Amino acid sequence: MRPRCSRRYGLTVSVIITDNLTKRFPRVTALDRLTVDVQPGVVGLVGANGAGKSTLIKILLGLAPATEGTARVLGLDVATEGPVIRERVGYMPEHDCLPPDVSATEFVVHMARMSGLPASAARERTADTLRHVGLYEERYRPIGGYSTGMKQRVKLAQALVHDPQLVLLDEPTNGLDPSGRDEMLGLIRRVHSDFGISVLVTSHLLGELERTCDHVVVVDGGKLLRSSSTADFTKATALLAVEVTDRQSDPSFDADAALRERLTAAGLAVADGGGRVLLVEIKEEQTYDLVRDAVADLGIGLVRMEQRRHRIAEVFQDRPADDRPEEASAHV
């Protein structure tokens, strides 16, 4: 694989670096002193609608000036080297952007040429890219007749056709049904793993980024809320979900309460997981044995025992008021 970082920025391999990046509009501050350092890989940018995700993408493409602060993409300054950045970066917008009266092939060839590819290379890359995103015979038909899933694939293809070093995908799963969503997420994963292209993907759905991304950056109201690897988000404290049945011989026996008592006595933190599920904190390997033995001793049936991860959503749910970083900075 060819080197995927610019040498112009010293030794660092960061694909995106922002430093105190601020964007103020007359009425609203879209980005507020955002400082992030994004490494190669699949990076998720999470935030509610209006959190500043699209504004950030515009600034990174060199299309809108920042009010304060600086940003570098692939080692290039967004304020002065926009055209060079846009030659090496792909962008998939959130909204519809496809003319219905041309075929996917015609459209993507045109977009490849707009990225500077000579005509013959544009045709070749278009055929390759459309195949990679999963469009086959239908690529010769007018886009107007495509399903939402197919249109999203065309949008992804036009972002990849010039073989960028980084793609910015703005809400790529918007409007897709669950299976289409899964396929798109799989495709995004492949963009990095198989094509070697770094990805910045935005979403307001945390669950999908959890599965797809190596790193997640959470923004809220233009401020950085958190930025760390997906593993850190979800593995910090592993939990064991345990569900048991009542004693068949003695239905009045409260199996849940008894088990909870046993485990607490053994020094484990137990929480209510909703329904009949108990969430047991996994301290070490023995935790599994402890639960098993406790259940066996009580003579009750074990319905399930599974490891459960924290979800990124919990960042939002139980965030203490003072958890917001004073100096919004982090290293992904």
Next chain:
Amino acid sequence: MSDSVAVPADVIHDIGYRHYDGPRLGRRYATRSLYTLTLRGSFGLGRSIKSKILPMGLLALMCVPALIIVAVAVYLKSGKLPLEYEHYLTIMGFVIAVFIAAQAPVALSRDLRFMTVPLYFSRPITAGDYVRAKFAAMFTAMFVLTGLPLLIMWIGSLLASMGFVYNLEHFGYGLAAAALYSLLYSSLGLLIASGTPRRGFGVAGIIMVLLISAAVAGVVYGVVNRQDQSNAAYWANAINPGGMVDSTVTWMFKLPTSADIGVPSTLGGFVFLAEIIALSAAAYGLLVRRYRKI
């Protein structure tokens, strides 16, 4: 044939993702590509049959009378074309107006309506490059439309062995008129078309500006001319893009004037010429500003 080499012929080899290491030709190439695509689109080339009908029909409509004029002149052995090159464009003014009204929105409103513009700007080209490509394409399309019938007339004059120098000179005057029409109509037409993603509104807007201004100018000319027999009535052409081009060209090359076409004075001629250039420049500038905002 041996069985050991029975390789199925229809295997699809997944060769995986290949990186592109070839040349990247940058902004100027991209701008040129956009120019070519827009120019072809102005005549419906590379588009559906339906979108070819109108522009090709109008081009034919522009050229057929020129062919007839040439044929008649040759048949009558008149030794001179019955019509000034520039005057031909005045007569065909309606066709020119319909062409710009129909095709300027084709160049711009598709990109606005289907929100393709942000995609262009995620590429190396800038708003200025985008407007330059679109304007250059529209100008070229207009120049082909207005210049082709003049070319037919000139070739006809050569075939009929009419005065070579005279025809070359006046063919040049005609091309100057064609260039001014293309300049003014393209910039005005594109500016109006950029205001709406709906093609219909764009068409209606351009037609209104070009034809209503001509009608109003005609009325003003008539009213003023009745009371004041001097050349003052020609000022009416200042509010009519088509009349302004006609008047300026007839004045610049001292061509015979007709009816309400002409300049009020030498000063008026310079005013008209300056107005054509200023209007075109202003429309172009507004167009660039409009696209900077996206």
